[in-house]
Amino acid sequence: MNDTSISRAAETAPDFAGLISRLAGVLPAHCILSRVEDTRPYECDGLTLYRSLPPVVMLPENEAQLVAIMQGCKALNIPIVARGAGTGLSGSALPHPQGVLIGLAKLNRIKKIDPQACTAVVQPGVRNLAISEAAAPYGLYYAPDPSSQIACSIGGNIAENSGGVHCLKYGLTVHNVVRARVVTIDGDVIELGSEAPDAPGLDLLAAFIGSEGMLGVVTEATVRLIPKPACARVVMASFGSVEAAGQAVTNVIAAGIIPAGLEMMDKRAVHMVEPFVKAGYDLDAAAILLCESDGTQEEVEHEISRMEAVFQQAGATRLQVSRSEEERLVFWAGRKNAFPAAGRISPDYYCMDGTIPRRHLSRVLNAIEQMEDEYGLRCANVFHAGDGNLHPLILFDANQPGEIERAEKFGAAILELCVQVGGTITGEHGVGVEKINQMCVQFSREELDFFSAVKRGFDPYGLLNPEKVIPTLVRCAEYGKMHVHGGELRFPDLPRF
Amino acid sequence: MEFVLSEICQQIMAARGAERPVYICGGRSKDFYGEPFQGGSFPDIAVLDMSAYHGIINYHPSELVITARAGTLLSELESALDEQNQMLAFEPPRFGSASTIGGCVASGLAGPRRMAAGSVRDFVLGAKLLDSTGMVLGFGGEVMKNVAGYDVSRLLAGSMGILGALLEVSIKVAPKPPLERTQVLDADESRALELFNQWRGLPIAISATAWSQGKDEGAGRLYIRLSGSEPAVQSGVRKVGGEQLPDGQAAAFWNSLRDQTHPFFQARPLWRVAVPPQTAPLRQGPTLVEWNGGQRWLSGVDSPADLRAAVAARGGHATLFRYDSKPADVPVFHPLDDGLKNINRRLKQELDPVGIFNPKRLFPDF
Numbered sequence: 086m087n088d089t090s091i092s093r094a095a096e097t098a099p100d101f102a103g104l105i106s107r108l109a110g111v112l113p114a115h116c117i118l119s120r121v122e123d124t125r126p127y128e129c130d131g132l133t134l135y136r137s138l139p140p141v142v143m144l145p146e147n148e149a150q151l152v153a154i155m156q157g158c159k160a161l162n163i164p165i166v167a168r169g170a171g172t173g174l175s176g177s178a179l180p181h182p183q184g185v186l187i188g189l190a191k192l193n194r195i196k197k198i199d200p201q202a203c204t205a206v207v208q209p210g211v212r213n214l215a216i217s218e219a220a221a222p223y224g225l226y227y228a229p230d231p232s233s234q235i236a237c238s239i240g241g242n243i244a245e246n247s248g249g250v251h252c253l254k255y256g257l258t259v260h261n262v263v264r265a266r267v268v269t270i271d272g273d274v275i276e277l278g279s280e281a282p283d284a285p286g287l288d289l290l291a292a293f294i295g296s297e298g299m300l301g302v303v304t305e306a307t308v309r310l311i312p313k314p315a316c317a318r319v320v321m322a323s324f325g326s327v328e329a330a331g332q333a334v335t336n337v338i339a340a341g342i343i344p345a346g347l348e349m350m351d352k353r354a355v356h357m358v359e360p361f362v363k364a365g366y367d368l369d370a371a372a373i374l375l376c377e378s379d380g381t382q383e384e385v386e387h388e389i390s391r392m393e394a395v396f397q398q399a400g401a402t403r404l405q406v407s408r409s410e411e412e413r414l415v416f417w418a419g420r421k422n423a424f425p426a427a428g429r430i431s432p433d434y435y436c437m438d439g440t441i442p443r444r445h446l447s448r449v450l451n452a453i454e455q456m457e458d459e460y461g462l463r464c465a466n467v468f469h470a471g472d473g474n475l476h477p478l479i480l481f482d483a484n485q486p487g488e489i490e491r492a493e494k495f496g497a498a499i500l501e502l503c504v505q506v507g508g509t510i511t512g513e514h515g516v517g518v519e520k521i522n523q524m525c526v527q528f529s530r531e532e533l534d535f536f537s538a539v540k541r542g543f544d545p546y547g548l549l550n551p552e553k554v555i556p557t558l559v560r561c562a563e564y565g566k567m568h569v570h571g572g573e574l575r576f577p578d579l580p581r582f
Numbered sequence: 583m584e585f586v587l588s589e590i591c592q593q594i595m596a597a598r599g600a601e602r603p604v605y606i607c608g609g610r611s612k613d614f615y616g617e618p619f620q621g622g623s624f625p626d627i628a629v630l631d632m633s634a635y636h637g638i639i640n641y642h643p644s645e646l647v648i649t650a651r652a653g654t655l656l657s658e659l660e661s662a663l664d665e666q667n668q669m670l671a672f673e674p675p676r677f678g679s680a681s682t683i684g685g686c687v688a689s690g691l692a693g694p695r696r697m698a699a700g701s702v703r704d705f706v707l708g709a710k711l712l713d714s715t716g717m718v719l720g721f722g723g724e725v726m727k728n729v730a731g732y733d734v735s736r737l738l739a740g741s742m743g744i745l746g747a748l749l750e751v752s753i754k755v756a757p758k759p760p761l762e763r764t765q766v767l768d769a770d771e772s773r774a775l776e777l778f779n780q781w782r783g784l785p786i787a788i789s790a791t792a793w794s795q796g797k798d799e800g801a802g803r804l805y806i807r808l809s810g811s812e813p814a815v816q817s818g819v820r821k822v823g824g825e826q827l828p829d830g831q832a833a834a835f836w837n838s839l840r841d842q843t844h845p846f847f848q849a850r851p852l853w854r855v856a857v858p859p860q861t862a863p864l865r866q867g868p869t870l871v872e873w874n875g876g877q878r879w880l881s882g883v884d885s886p887a888d889l890r891a892a893v894a895a896r897g898g899h900a901t902l903f904r905y906d907s908k909p910a911d912v913p914v915f916h917p918l919d920d921g922l923k924n925i926n927r928r929l930k931q932e933l934d935p936v937g938i939f940n941p942k943r944l945f946p947d948f
Contacts, residue, residue, distance in 0.1 A: 201779045202860045225783055246729050253726065259733065260704050273921035281856040281898040282876040283701065283740070285916040286926045286944070288690070291703050291736035295729045312785040335644040341667060341757035381785065383813035440725040442645050472726035473645075512727035520730070527730055532719045535933070536731050542929035554731065 099163045099183050101141050107160070108143075111153040116191075118142040127186050130171045130178040131233070134435075134489075135518055139166070139180035144188045148266075148274065148304040151187070155302065156272035158185055164551050165270075167298045169209060169241025172233040174436060175517030177244065177297040177553060184551075189240050192304060195219050203310045204263070204280060209240025209303045213247075216308060225310035228255035231513070232421060240303050246295030248513035250346045250420070253471035255311070257513075259294040266305040267293065270544045280307055292539060297515050298550040300543035314379035317345065318389055319416050322396040323370030323403035327351060330372035331446040333399035334470045337376065338443075340395050342388060346377035347471030348420050351450065354465040354478070358419040361426040366419055367403050374470065375420055377413075423467045423478065431463075431480035435492045439503030440474045440512035452502055453477055460495040462488070474512035475503070501526050516554040524554070525561035533561070586634045590747065591716040593630055597938045598714055604630040604938055606743040608653055609680025612689050614904055616742050616943045617914050630747060632684050638662055639750065640724065647707055647724045649752040652684025659683050663755055671699035671756040673840050684748045690740025693840035694790035694807070697859075697873035699756065703739035708752035711738065711745070714934045724752045743940040745933045759789070759809035764832035767824030769793065770801040771863045771871065777804065777822075778874040779860055786821050787814040792839055793871040794846060807836060839872065846870045849881030851905040853889065857898030864892065879903075886912045913946045 105117060118124050119141050129136040145151040158165050164184030171178055180186045193210035200223035205216050213234040217226040230249035231237055237247070243265060246258045255261070264278040278290035293300050324330035330349055337344060350358070350366075350373050359366045366373060374396070378388040389406055396404055407413035419426075427434040441449055450466060457464055463480045477499055481492040500510040500523045510516070510523040524533065536555045540547070556564075583591070597604045605627050607613070636653035643666040650659055656676055663669055673693030674686040687709070690702045708722030711734075722728055722735035738748060769777065774793035781788060789809035795802040805827070808818035819826075827835065838844035846868075855864065859875035866889055867882025883889050886902065886909075893900045899916035902908065918926065923945075930937070930948055942948065 199860075200783050202858060203782050223783060246733070248727050256700070256704065257727065259736065260700060269921065269925070271921075271924075273924070275919070275921040275925070277922075279856070279897065279899070280858040282696065282859075282873055283690070283856050283899075285899045285901070286918050286922060287745075287929060288703055288737055288740050289922070289925060291739070292732050292734065295733050300732075310783075312783055314785060338646060339644040341760070343757065380814065381817060383817065384811055387811050387813055440727050442642070442724055444642060444645060469727070474725075474727045507723065508725050509723055509728040509730045511730050512725070513729060515729050516731070524730065529719070531713070531715075531717045532721065532731075535713065535719055535721075535734065538932035539732050539734065539737075539929065542932045543925055545928065 099140070100161050101163070101185075104157045104161050104163060104185070105141070107157045108153055112143065112145065112150045116144045116146060116150070118144070127168065127171070127180060127188065130168065130173040130176060132174050132176040132517065132519055135176045135179050137180045137182050139186035140183065142186045142188055144191050146191045148268065151268050151302060151304060152272045152274065154185065154187060155268050155270060158548060159270055159272065159546060162546070162548070164548050166550050167240075167244070167302045169238035169244065170212065170236050172237040173241060173245060173515060173517065174438070175511065175515040175519040177515050177517035177550070178241075179518050181551060187302065189238070189302070196305070198223065198310070200225060202280065204307050205310055206305060206307050207239055208305055209243070210238050213237050213239060213242055220310045221313070224313050226313050227261065227308055228311055229258050229261055232424070239306055239308065243294055243303055243306060244296065244298045245513070245515045248469070248472070248474065250348060250469060252469070253347060254343050254345050259291060261309045262290070262294060262306050263309055264307040265290060265293060265303050267301040267303055269301050270546060270548055274304070275301075295515070297517060297554050299540055299554060300549065314345075314381075316382050316385045317377055317379040317413060318385050319346070319375055319377040319407045319413050320389060320392050320396065321405045321416050322374045322376065322401040323367040324372045324374070324400065325370070325402050327372045327450050328447040329400050330374055331443065333374060333396050333401065334443060334446070336395050336399050337392060340391065342391060342395070344376045344392070344471060345379040346375065347469075348375045349373065349468040349470040350420060350423070351466040353463065354423055354467050355419070357430055357465050358423055358426040361429055362418045362422050364415050364419040370402060375416060420467065423465070423476075427465060427478045427480060432482040432484065433480075433492075435479040435481065435496055436514075437477045437479065437496050437499050438474070438511045438514040439500050439508055440472070441503050441506050441508035443470065443473045445506040445508075446470075449475065449502060449506060453499060456495055456498055460491045462491055462495055464495070469512070472512070473508065497523060518553055521554065521556045521560070522564045524556050525564050530558065530561070587749070590630065590632070590635060591712060593628065594712055594714065594747065594938070595716040597628060598716070598936050601936050602628060602938070603941045604628050606630045606632060606688070606747050606940055608632050608682030608685040609655070609678065611677035611681045612685055615689055615691075617946055618908065632747065633682060635749065636682070643668055645724065646726075646755050647752055648755055649708070649724060649750060650683050651750050652682060652748045654683045655679070656681040656683055656686055667758050668755045669758050670705070670753065672696050672702050672705055674702065676841050683751060683753075687739050687751050688741060688743045688748055694792065694836050694872060697791065697876060698789045703736040705754045706735050706739045706751060707754050709735035709738050709748060710750035712747040712749055714746065714936060714938055718749060722752065726754065742944040744930055744944050746939055761812055761815045762789070762807060762809045762832070763815050763819060764805060764807045764827040764835070765819060765822050765824035766827050767804050767822075768800060768802070769804040771795070771869060774802065774804045774871060775860070775863065775875050781822065782859070782874060784821070787818045788822070790836060791872065791874050795868070796845065805835060807832070844870070846879060846881060847904070851883065852903045853880040853883050854901040854903040855880060855889075855893050855898060857893060857896050861896045861898065866892070890916060915944065
């Protein structure tokens with residue numbers, strides 16, 4: 086039969102015993118976990134709403150073992166889910182109920198810091214922040230800084246194309262990883278990208294970064310290190326309306342300034358974090374902007390004064406510039422602790438990740454405010470204003486009947502609004518299982534088919550992280566039927582299965 | 583659907599039906615680049631001319647993104663950016679007035695600022711593509727951060743049109759630096775590479791470097807362009823030393839590298855080598871070095887096989903960039919390892935099953 090869809094992996098019960106015996110002599114017994122008490126920690130990633138206990142967890146200690154696992158799984162048609170530190174926020178590393186979960190935590194060596202080439206060669210399990218720590222003695226660092234950087238691994242960053250607060254100036258993972266050594270589902274070890282400025286053939290590294298573990302498993306990567314700026318200062322500006330703050334962001338960029346970081350918090354977010362961090366945030370402001378400049382002392386002074394002038398002109402009601410490194414960190418503390426602060430004032434919260442063209446900011450924030458009434462839930466907004474990435478935090482209580490469902494619907498409505506204004510359903514957290522329905526909103530059937538074709542180019546058997554990211558035709562049809570724009574569900578009282 | 587677009591779709595559907603390939607072109611300024619298409623294997627190849635599908639669709643300077651149809655002239659796009667004091671930071675070469683933005687993205691070529699700012703694909707945010715069934719597909723968008731689905735639009739950068747016809751691209755743009763200055767100093771190739779190694783890890787606002795050894799340049803001259811705010815440029819000048827090149831001359835020099843009108847680029851055959859920037863001198867004849875050592879142009883290569891072996895051993899690759907005639911057994915682009923080639927081939931088969939788009943332009947066999 087000439088079926089063009091990706092074959093569904095493991096229609097029959099997978100032969101885990103066969104796989105384990107096949108790996109005897111290659112993968113030591115202590116690298117294989119199958120008792121529930123050992124596999125339980127792997128049942129979810131950072132998105133704990135979704136859980137699935139993996140039947141087998143394998144923890145390879147070197148590339149040869151990983152190759153053997155991949156070959157074994159291919160031979161026995163067993164699905165594979167790779168996992169880094171498990172901090173992902175979209176369920177990309179949710180285990181497959183009939184597959185092997187490969188944990189890459191043991192591949193945790195920094196193989197080389199080359200201060201002359203300004204690169205680091207690292208294994209996938211190395212933590213993001215550990216790279217910068219190892220590079221610090223040379224005055225260098227690794228720029229992408231997702232908020233989970235203390236814990237998240239570079240392998241996971243590659244899978245998700247992680248961002249952070251400094252992306253506008255320094256780029257995403259895709260701009261800072263120059264080479265990845267990858268094991269394919271065929272067990273081939275291939276090199277994507279290069280330590281040279283480019284590599285021959287199609288730019289497979291560009292497609293691989295952000296592919297959520299569906300195209301191959303990384304065993305080593307070369308990342309770019311950049312000189313650590315001598316100095317950084319941040320301007321904190323208050324505004325009387327979200328519109329004014331949005332306009333100020335536009336004006337900064339229009340003035341030709343690319344801030345090192347540019348973040349916005351709305352009133353609810355400010356009120357949420359201030360009691361938690363006591364950063365001295367202006368509780369009267371409708372929105373607060375944090376705008377950072379980095380470089381040499383002179384450059385920073387020059388740029389900060391330009392930023393201040395722009396904000397003043399845009400009607401800032403209060404302006405403060407950090408006078409010391411301690412104060413800079415205090416200013417940032419609130420923004421960086423927005424998620425834990427949400428956890429403090431609400432039993433549960435649901436973090437969204439849409440990106441919008443900045444000019445639609447006030448329209449989107451106003452619409453979100455209206456949705457609060459519609460769904461009967463509160464929402465605090467933190468926003469990577471520089472690059473348009475919005476993180477509405479929907480506050481709810483899972484113990485109240487119906488609140489989880491309302492939070493999910495609220496979230497879906499926000500994402501669809503992002504698509505409507507020309508943005509995207511996910512800026513940096515990935516699709517995983519969480520936003521798979523919204524993929525049907527953002528992409529046409531043919532575009533989703535194109536993704537499937539790319540997937541088959543790397544993984545013709547559909548064994549790598551199956552059933553993630555790309556929704557099936559049936560799923561989109563179901564979602565389309567159930568779903569009405571504006572978030573109103575028809576016959577909301579009928580149970581749905 | 584608009585007439586021009588529907589014509590292009592029709593052509594693709596007809597080509598697919600007849601299993602007859604199309605050769606995608608914009609301004610035809612880069613016909614020289616890639617495997618030769620008039621190689622005889624497709625005598626009646628049809629030309630898919632994208633130049634009529636042109637125009638800037640969306641440009642909001644404060645969003646730092648421009649969206650334009652593939653046939654838009656690079657000159658038109660750049661003058662629109664210029665009015666807003668913005669630029670394409672990767673400085674794509676303009677091989678003539680007919681160069682289009684579609685060709686610029688499909689070829690993936692970049693100019694002097696690439697070493698500091700990034701490559702073409704680093705700036706691609708979105709693309710619309712005509713696939714082999716004549717369907718219009720959109721990927722990415724106009725926002726900086728977007729991880730919904732695979733990053734297809736970046737994959738298209740440098741794909742030489744083998745996966746489909748680019749219809750529209752969204753590109754991140756950058757503000758022009760307030761100040762630029764070029765310093766020149768005498769240095770031979772080894773010394774120049776040594777200096778690059780010293781400077782790379784320091785916060786110096788270098789936006790381009792080049793080393794050449796022309797007729798009047800003795801053992802060689804090193805050109806360093808500093809860009810940024812006044813204090814950043816001034817402190818950079820102090821750190822790199824040398825003499826200032828007058829602004830007019832400096833602009834002409836960097837343009838001659840960017841557009842490849844510099845005398846060095848007249849050589850045939852001309853090889854382009856990309857290596858890890860810290861690689862020692864290759865000693866393969868006359869050389870022009872750019873991108874802090876990462877890009878090296880060679881004009882006196884005797885043995886392509888020896889060059890490729892030497893370059894590969896250093897972790898790089900060599901492209902036969904320009905040639906008058908080409909031996910049949912020398913592919914234009916550096917051959918890939920089997921595993922990698924396999925995936926490239928499978929992608930081509932999956933995305934263009936009949937093989938109608940620019941066959942054999944990127945790889946000699948598909």
